[in-house]
Amino acid sequence: MYGVLSPVPSVHLHQRGDRGNPTWKGSTVLEKDMRAAILYGPRDFRIEVRPRPRIEKEECLVRVRACGVCHSELHQWEVKEPGLEYPRFIGHEVSGEIIDAGASVRDFRKGDRVAVWTESGGYAEEVAVRFDRIFPVHPDIPFAQALAEPISCATNGVIRSRIGLNDSVVLVGAGFMGLILLQEIRAAGAGRIIAVDVRDTMLELARRLGADAVVNPLRGDAVAAVEKELGGGKADVVFEAGGMQETLDLAADLCRMEGKLVLFGYHPGPRQIKHFGYWNWMAFDIVNAHFRELNVILNGARIGMALLNAGRIDMGPLITHRFPLEAVNEAFAASREKPVGFVKSVIVFD
Ligand SMILES: [Zn+2]
Structure with a gap:
């Protein structure tokens, strides 16, 4: 969800072109090149021909079959923020097939179906990935559902919450991430x-x-409704997965004294906590369910992907919108506009 995004390392203008261009060399060029979607500015992804990645000895070359559109990427597609440089080579929720493996790679080989953790470059036909950032995908799981990075975030959120057996849990915010969390909370x-x-x-x-x-808080007093559902009290554990002040306030209102308030939502902006006096008085056990260390992220991906492969997480109903690479701008627009029934956009490659 929070992949570090880097600008394009180099621009090979001499390799840009199309079949209508008389200088196009046909299949000799195609073998060395791939298509990639590169973000040139707000709402401006362009499909370009780029050199295929070269792999180091501990890397695998992965033919990308799916790349999820992440909420954390939306802001840079939508507006030019200060300090943001273009072009950008984004996309980090990748799954696909291994088509080449470096000499030091032992656990994977050509043809393996995998999900990968990569910081960037996912909206392209191929990515190079270190072997220890690659996770097997069961043959029954479609590539569009095998998104290691968001699954890792949710898994680590639940691990860090240390839910107790039979704890009552309220999830505030049942979007894409919330619906993965929900299944892992269960x-x-x-x-x-x-x-x-x-x-x-x-x-x-x-x-x-x-x-x-x-x-649904739009249909009446949400605190009263939740207390009724819990038999009179508030929850032992509340996950805040909305990323808004309102969802944070509601989460605190639903948490019992000395209960656990799990801050999973992403809250960018000024350094402030509103209503801290109340949190303090209620003696909440406050858990910040965010992660930055690579080892933690990879551990969450390993455990979460095992749960997915075992059928304990169902991503099927969550992948509602699929787009080809050429329609990447439309995929981002859908993620922004969220038409009724929308949960997640994924770029899929045939
Ligand atoms: Zn993501």
Whole structure:
């Protein structure tokens, strides 16, 4: 979700072109090149021909079959922020097939279906990835569902929350990440789970994916409704996965005294915590469920991908919008506009 994004390392203008160009050399050029979507500015992805990545001895070359559109990438597609440089070679939720492996790679070979952790370059036909950032994908799992990076984030969020057996849990924010969290909260041994969201379509999905009850704050007093569903009290654990002040405030209102308030949502902006006096008085056990260390991210991916492969996480209902590489701008527009029923855009390659 928070991949570090880097600008394009080099621009090979001499290799740009198309079949209508008389200087195009046909198949000799195609063998060395690949198509990639490069972000040149707000709402301006362009498809270009780029050199294929070369692999080091500890790397695999992966033919990309799917790359998820991440919420963390939306802002740089939408607006030019101060300090943001273009062109940008983004995309980090990648799965695909290994088509070449370096001499030091032992665990993987050509033809393996994998999900990978990469910081950038995912909106392209091929990526080079170190072998220790690659995770097997079961043959029954479609590539579009095998998105290691968001699965890693959710997995680490649940690990860090240390949910107790039979704890009552409220999830505030049942979007794409929230609906992965929900399934892992269930897998971790939670008791009653209540999902809270303002979108009825998301709440229907939450029910399907394991919520015992759902509450829509637009339909009445959410605190009273959750307390009723929990038999009178507040929750032992509340996950805030909305990333807004309102969802944070509601999460705190739903958490019992000395309960666990898990801050999973991403809250950019000024350094402030509103209502800290209340949090302090309520003696909340506050868990910041964010991660920066590579080893932690890879461990979350390893555990989360194992859960996916074992059928304990169902990503099927979450992948609602698929686009070819050429329609990458449309894929981002869908993620921004979120039409009814939208959960996640994924770029898919045939
Ligand atoms: Zn992501």
